[in-house]
Amino acid sequence: MPQLTINGRKVNYNGDPGMPLLWFLRDEQGLKGAKFGCGAGLCGACTVHVNGEARRSCVTPMAAVESMTVTTIEGLGTDDALHPVQEAWIEEDVAQCGYCQAGQIMAVAALLETNPSPTDADIDESLSNICRCGTYFRLRKAIHRAAKMKAGDAA
Amino acid sequence: MNAPFTTRRDVLRYGAAGGALVIAAPLAACARPSRADATPAVSPWFEGAVGGFVIINPDETVTIAFPNPEMGQGVDTSLPMLIAEELEVDFDRVSTVQMPLEIERNAEGEIGWKYVPQGSGGSTSVSGHYEALRQAGALARALLIAAAAEEFGVPAAELAASKGVVRHEASNRNATYGALAARAASIEPPEIAPELKPASQFTLIGTPQKMKNARAIVTGKAVYGIDAEKPGMLHAVMARCPYFDGTAASVNDSAARAIDGVVDVVKIDGPKPGEPYSVQAEGYAVVAKTLWAAMQGRRALEIEWERGPFADESSESFKNHCASLLEGTGQIVREDGDFSAAFANAADTYEATYWQPYISHAPLEPQNCLADVTDDGVEIIAPTQMPSGASREVAAALNIERDKTKILPTRLGGGFGRRLSNDYVVEAALISNAVKAPVKLLWTRDDDLRHDFFRPAGMHQLKAAFDADGKMIAWTHRLASASKYYRRPNLPETDYWQAELYPDDFPAHLVDNLRVEYFSAKSGAPRGSWRAPAHTANAFVVQSFLDEIAHERGEDPLDLRLRLLGAPGELRYEQHGGPVFNPGRLAGCLRLAAERGGYGEAMPAGRGRGIAGHFTFGGYCAQVVDVAVDDQGNLKVERVVGAVDIGTVVNPNGVAAQMESGVNDGLSTALRLAINVEGGRVTDANFDTYELMRIADAPPIVETHIIDNGEAPAGMGEMSIPPLAPALANAIFQATGKRIRTLPIADQLLS
Numbered sequence: 001m002p003q004l005t006i007n008g009r010k011v012n013y014n015g016d017p018g019m020p021l022l023w024f025l026r027d028e029q030g031l032k033g034a035k036f037g038c039g040a041g042l043c044g045a046c047t048v049h050v051n052g053e054a055r056r057s058c059v060t061p062m063a064a065v066e067s068m069t070v071t072t073i074e075g076l077g078t079d080d081a082l083h084p085v086q087e088a089w090i091e092e093d094v095a096q097c098g099y100c101q102a103g104q105i106m107a108v109a110a111l112l113e114t115n116p117s118p119t120d121a122d123i124d125e126s127l128s129n130i131c132r133c134g135t136y137f138r139l140r141k142a143i144h145r146a147a148k149m150k151a152g153d154a155a
Numbered sequence: 156m157n158a159p160f161t162t163r164r165d166v167l168r169y170g171a172a173g174g175a176l177v178i179a180a181p182l183a184a185c186a187r188p189s190r191a192d193a194t195p196a197v198s199p200w201f202e203g204a205v206g207g208f209v210i211i212n213p214d215e216t217v218t219i220a221f222p223n224p225e226m227g228q229g230v231d232t233s234l235p236m237l238i239a240e241e242l243e244v245d246f247d248r249v250s251t252v253q254m255p256l257e258i259e260r261n262a263e264g265e266i267g268w269k270y271v272p273q274g275s276g277g278s279t280s281v282s283g284h285y286e287a288l289r290q291a292g293a294l295a296r297a298l299l300i301a302a303a304a305e306e307f308g309v310p311a312a313e314l315a316a317s318k319g320v321v322r323h324e325a326s327n328r329n330a331t332y333g334a335l336a337a338r339a340a341s342i343e344p345p346e347i348a349p350e351l352k353p354a355s356q357f358t359l360i361g362t363p364q365k366m367k368n369a370r371a372i373v374t375g376k377a378v379y380g381i382d383a384e385k386p387g388m389l390h391a392v393m394a395r396c397p398y399f400d401g402t403a404a405s406v407n408d409s410a411a412r413a414i415d416g417v418v419d420v421v422k423i424d425g426p427k428p429g430e431p432y433s434v435q436a437e438g439y440a441v442v443a444k445t446l447w448a449a450m451q452g453r454r455a456l457e458i459e460w461e462r463g464p465f466a467d468e469s470s471e472s473f474k475n476h477c478a479s480l481l482e483g484t485g486q487i488v489r490e491d492g493d494f495s496a497a498f499a500n501a502a503d504t505y506e507a508t509y510w511q512p513y514i515s516h517a518p519l520e521p522q523n524c525l526a527d528v529t530d531d532g533v534e535i536i537a538p539t540q541m542p543s544g545a546s547r548e549v550a551a552a553l554n555i556e557r558d559k560t561k562i563l564p565t566r567l568g569g570g571f572g573r574r575l576s577n578d579y580v581v582e583a584a585l586i587s588n589a590v591k592a593p594v595k596l597l598w599t600r601d602d603d604l605r606h607d608f609f610r611p612a613g614m615h616q617l618k619a620a621f622d623a624d625g626k627m628i629a630w631t632h633r634l635a636s637a638s639k640y641y642r643r644p645n646l647p648e649t650d651y652w653q654a655e656l657y658p659d660d661f662p663a664h665l666v667d668n669l670r671v672e673y674f675s676a677k678s679g680a681p682r683g684s685w686r687a688p689a690h691t692a693n694a695f696v697v698q699s700f701l702d703e704i705a706h707e708r709g710e711d712p713l714d715l716r717l718r719l720l721g722a723p724g725e726l727r728y729e730q731h732g733g734p735v736f737n738p739g740r741l742a743g744c745l746r747l748a749a750e751r752g753g754y755g756e757a758m759p760a761g762r763g764r765g766i767a768g769h770f771t772f773g774g775y776c777a778q779v780v781d782v783a784v785d786d787q788g789n790l791k792v793e794r795v796v797g798a799v800d801i802g803t804v805v806n807p808n809g810v811a812a813q814m815e816s817g818v819n820d821g822l823s824t825a826l827r828l829a830i831n832v833e834g835g836r837v838t839d840a841n842f843d844t845y846e847l848m849r850i851a852d853a854p855p856i857v858e859t860h861i862i863d864n865g866e867a868p869a870g871m872g873e874m875s876i877p878p879l880a881p882a883l884a885n886a887i888f889q890a891t892g893k894r895i896r897t898l899p900i901a902d903q904l905l906s
Contacts, residue, residue: 032382033375042842073375086373097227098372099568124851134819136853
């Protein structure tokens with residue numbers, strides 16, 4: 001039976017291999033943090049990590065995640081210890097409606113793994129998630145803050 | 156949670172200033188978790204209504220319900236601040252929850268608000284509740300003090316409340332709210348409303364507070380409509396006629412029904428052409444056990460659509476239609492003095508024509524609704540700005556009494572005016588009614604972009620005249636558009652202009668000869684209210700035109716604005732946001748933005764700094780925009796400095812957030828957004844062609860400067876958008892010499 005790991009838990013999947021991961025997460029696993037925004041990989045509200053990399057789960061078929069490790073916003077941090085990106089988001093008070101923010105946070109958390117101290121230009125180039133409320137000003141500040149917090153954590 | 160106490164009476168009525176009936180609720184028991192972030196994404200979260208506004212738990216935690224739907228504008232924090240200010244609690248210990256729709260039948264049998272109005276729209280949440288919610292807090296405090304007076308056996312007048320503790324100074328005794336709550340709930344509420352604090356004694360209102368539900372959002376636990384569930388719930392998606400007022404010619408649903416998991420295919424009738432909308436379009440709902448099966452089922456539907464009465468409409472044909480209307484004579488909706496004579500005899504005249512397209516709200520959470528129709532009535536869980544509208548329209552659609560509707564608004568993944576309409580709620584109710592099960596209807600992105608109620612497109616012609624002394628003596632604004640006021644009961648076409656031109660807007664009362672003229676254009680595209688409605692379009696043309704005039708006259712654009720605004724004073728303003736427009740307050744915003752933004756400083760080649768200001772729904776806002784445009788015509792907005800005067804500010808942090816939001820919304824819209832129509836239908840289906848702005852184009856610096864002058868509070872949800880596009884266009888003109896008269900900017904600057 002095809003298996004994958006979601007937030008540290010092994011789960012089985014026997015359904016349509018063409019169904020995107022997002023539907024499995026939201027409708028079968030009860031993980032509703034990743035959101036449906038466009039269904040076409042354009043807005044990033046559904047961003048999760050697959051083997052540590054940011055992926056648009058609305059266009060990632062289940063067949064493509066067999067035996068892989070998926071992390072969603074629910075598994076990014078713990079109640080006692082949020083991920084630095086989540087902490088930074090609270091500190092900078094980024095969210096407005098908040099609908100895109102789980103995807104933004106997952107995208108930024110993945111970015112900081114490969115680029116621990118992104119410049120503004122790096123951010124512009126690598127972050128394509130849409131925020132309809134227009135929280136980009138605080139979002140940018142929160143990315144820089146998270147990078148510093150994460151560097152501090154590591155030191 | 157165990158109910159710590161119950162109330163004998165959970166509603167009180169007080170006469171408030173202005174003769175309005177203000178209804179406040181004292182402490183009430185509740186059977187729901189008190190922390191929004193400790194709640195599962197299923198509907199039990201919504202069961203057990205907050206009976207009033209305030210819940211005080213024995214552990215000293217306090218829960219405050221906000222009556223209006225939260226869509227990102229910050230009412231989950233600002234409205235509870237009003238209550239907490241008078242309640243005298245430590246705001247850090249307050250959590251906040253969405254109040255369900257609370258309506259009731261009065262003695263005359265009419266449906267009305269149980270506590271306060273509960274719609275989010277028109278930037279009215281704070282201004283509309285400023286008295287009532289402080290009264291609710293004051294009442295709760297008075298009851299807690301009365302409880303302490305009983306407990307201590309002292310007069311209430313000797314007691315004072317602060318940070319959740321009632322203190323008797325003379326005997327050095329304290330009692331916490333948590334300890335007093337049960338007794339407080341059994342006390343007869345006072346006949347006279349407790350006195351409210353003067354503004355000078357505010358300790359919370361006016362202080363920056365972070366958004367209350369930030370933690371729930373960043374951990375993925377915040378509950379939106381799309382997350383709602385009920386046991387036995389089915390899923391639905393719909394295929395709607397893409398053509399404006401089109402219909403289905405033939406339908407074959409056998410392949411759809413054959414898909415594993417599909418339960419039913421339900422026809423939803425569209426509105427009759429020209430009649431008011433309940434739902435927007437005729438369509439077929441595929442109902443299935445899973446969302447994925449429903450979506451597969453929709454793909455398998457075979458429907459041939461009749462293209463309807465607007466089959467020939469395109470973006471181009473509509474623009475040409477507006478242009479030809481402007482050749483003629485329209486409906487004069489304001490005439491001061493004699494515009495024609497003044498214009499004919501003026502020393503200097505100016506004229507420009509502008510075009511703005513249809514735009515979509517495109518909230519990132521697409522429309523959705525969970526409806527559960529049973530013999531007992533209907534329960535609706537949905538992201539809606541107007542829960543009462545949902546109640547009214549669902550009751551009408553199902554032909555039931557409104558008492559039988561239970562509306563539970565969730566947090567909204569954006570609203571922007573789209574969710575003032577409850578068409579998707581009605582659809583879900585009709586589908587649930589047909590299949591006799593709870594149904595969650597989800598719109599996909601193409602549904603949302605093709606079946607929006609769009610911000611009207613329109614062509615504007617402006618003319619102005621100055622005398623030999625440089626005084627502006629005449630002004631006209633001629634607009635051809637398809638109004639959002641249409642297909643409404645008993646609304647004649649001669650009233651359509653009211654939604655698109657606000658005749659008391661600048662320069663009314665400030666120029667002797669003023670004519671405002673409207674041309675009602677025909678279009679099949681559904682129209683509605685888009686954040687700051689007509690102000691977005693009208694501020695762009697008026698504030699761009701002022702810049703054009705200034706440059707032609709060789710005047711400084713800021714100086715021209717300031718001299719036209721003239722001295723502070725109270726000018727009559729009869730549209731929403733009135734009754735007064737004070738040009739001095741707008742001038743104050745322009746001056747402050749100019750000063751902080753360095754307006755007028757010399758700019759290097761390829762750079763520009765533009766300014767604009769506008770009065771929107773009671774709030775004054777001005778912005779200075781800095782741009783850089785390279786040799787290829789690539790545009791970068793480097794900084795926006797905003798100044799705002801919305802009177803008394805409740806949450807300055809929220810005000811800044813809304814300034815930033817309006818700046819980015821205005822910029823996103825000006826840069827690339829247009830809804831394209833071809834063959835009587837919208838051709839845009841997703842964010843590949845409807846290109847909402849991403850972070851790369853967002854200004855890295857947005858400054859917010861607040862003028863808090865103690866005037867009556869206005870809102871902040873909309874006033875930061877209108878100045879952005881004209882300030883941007885004015886900056887682009889300085890940088891490039893190119894005047895933007897058509898939105899979006901798209902590739903107009905590319906060489």
